[in-house]
Amino acid sequence: MNDEQTSDPLSRHAQDVIARDKRHVWHPFTQHATECDPTVITRAKGASLFDAEGREILDLISSWWTCTHGHSHPKINAALARQANEFEHVLFAGFTHEPAVNVAEKLAGLLPGDLNRVFFSDNGSTAVEVAIKIAYQSWVNRGEKRPILLAFDGGYHGDTLGAMSVGRGSQMFGAFRDLMCQVYVLPYPATFEGDDLVNEREAGALSSLEAILTDRGQSIAAIIIEPLMQGAGGMCFCRPSFLKRLVEMAQSAGVIVIFDEVATGFGRTGTLFAHEQAGIVPDLICLSKGLMAGYMPLSVTVARDGLFDLFLGDTFDRALPHGHSFTANPLACAVSLAALDLYEEEQTMARIAHINERHRATMEVLAARPDVVKFRVLGSVLAFEIKEGGAYQSEQSKALRAWYLAHGLNIRPLGSTIYLMPPYCITDEELTRAYEGMIEGLDRLASGALSRP
Ligand SMILES: Cc1ncc(COP(=O)(O)O)c(C=O)c1O
Known part of the structure; x- marks a missing residue:
């Protein structure tokens, strides 16, 4: 993955929305004194969100587990x-x-x-x-x-x-x-x-x-x-x-x-x-x-x-x-x-079974790593623990979340738990991108190369 994509300047529109947000909005489950600026979303389709710069972010936690068939169906x-x-x-x-x-x-x-x-x-x-x-x-x-x-x-x-x-x-x-x-x-x-x-x-x-x-x-x-x-x-x-x-x-x-x-x-x-x-x-x-x-x-x-x-x-x-x-x-x-x-109409349960198969195959790959343990796969959910993982909202889990987001993946660790729960419409290509990015984030963490942007 290319680190340059993280350094694109924000559009004037995004800067304006963020400045006004910071003056007036109180966000859920957020420590405003330490949290990074929020991402401005202007569009969403299928399994993806798009920010104000048109950058795609795969919504791998289905917007807090709400999105099922895909955004803007x-x-x-x-x-x-x-x-x-x-x-x-x-x-x-x-x-x-x-x-x-x-x-x-x-x-x-x-x-x-x-x-x-x-x-x-x-x-x-x-x-x-x-x-x-x-x-x-x-x-x-x-x-x-x-x-x-x-x-x-x-x-x-x-x-x-x-x-x-x-x-x-x-x-x-x-x-x-x-x-x-x-x-x-x-x-x-x-x-x-x-x-x-x-x-x-x-x-x-x-x-x-x-x-x-x-x-x-x-x-x-x-x-x-x-x-x-x-x-x-x-x-x-x-x-x-x-x-x-x-x-x-x-x-x-x-x-x-x-x-x-x-x-x-x-x-x-x-x-x-x-x-x-x-x-x-x-x-x-x-x-x-x-x-x-x-x-x-x-x-x-x-x-x-x-x-x-x-x-x-x-x-x-x-x-x-x-x-x-x-x-x-x-x-x-x-x-x-x-x-x-x-x-x-869309044979959704069969899609979920397919996501489950892909998750299981990824779990086999992850099982060889020394830094992750306690694998769980059920339906469209894949989860595991980082061995040395921090608590909810720890610096480490925030750094990982920020790295994933900067690389087009909405993955929010719950403390030491990393999980994927994508919308059911996610394609095979998108799933591959999700697994590869998720693993690269783990590699960065393991090598000590992750710091909060
Ligand atoms: C199991 C469970 N119950 C209740 C809630 C609360 O739902 P809401 O955020 O819509 O109030 C949640 C939210 O994540 C949940 O996961």
Whole structure:
């Protein structure tokens, strides 16, 4: 790769946008005192973003795991324009519309068992917030108080208060500890290729679950997990058999099971939903990101029929007091429907299987390196650890991210974890470019030639 491409001067337009951004914008998960200038994006197509200088950047993390079929997809664009010409929004209490009903009906058909009741909100965090509230209130409506939630070490579920509480095991939210609700954090048996100790780790996690169910079972409202893969926690996988066992234990103790498939849903793990691989039905499931192909803020919390029925009654007290101005936004629903149709039209699951094969072949190549360990491949995700890797936002991980970006690759290490999660439309040539660039970055790091630009 050519280092000259990193030194092109920024266009006047980009300089102007950055200067104005720096005066007025507060970015997510960003330490503004130390962060480099942001990249100005002016266009995106397929698996690529284009900056203000027209430079291509392969979006190898699908813009925080949202983009599924590719950026600016013509069919989704057309569906969005069609709906915009009909109407853009209407309040969703006392009103309804076909795009929302279509999405709800389609999801109920795709999800297993009696997961039939779809509550719309705007993003992954609110989908989790709604799930926590449904679980908690369902006990209140039954006349019981169950204030404890169970979650997993390393789990991440979003940034609102309830979501942060169940994500406390991610170690990201220390500042908010005093505001959090009661959560008991269980050990997570993260596993990888050639892991000899996985059985022991799983047994340890299950016995912790058994102990808390025995001690406090009557006070536990729900357990939440990202099925098969913790995303922000570092692309940490668990086995389907472990997931199945824990769901059986929780459900037989009467505890509500929430699956957070905000990141794992819509094909990322090789099946449309991760939980399919374990053959189990949760009580609540949270979906977002791929739900609308990364286009617009939309999420759903889908409940089993029996849970919904607990909210019926003669008074408003039993109803769920939750809603947002943009609940079930028709533009987002139209996008979602078009995106869901594309799975068949473009044989998306076969594309994901192909990406998986390419990832596996790359893993074989990486396995020969002394500097990387703990390989994981599932669906469209490839992940591994740098042996001497730093923490989240360490200088080393920032240097690597900056080098990748300067060389046309959007790869953002999560601490010592390097991972790829490309949009499903990525071509073979683009994948080859991604693997070669990723490996060259590792070579630079290993040789000590990486410093922050
Ligand atoms: C598993 C999981 N749950 C919830 C969220 C929060 O979603 P959002 O960023 O849309 O609020 C995320 C975001 O990355 C996630 O990965």
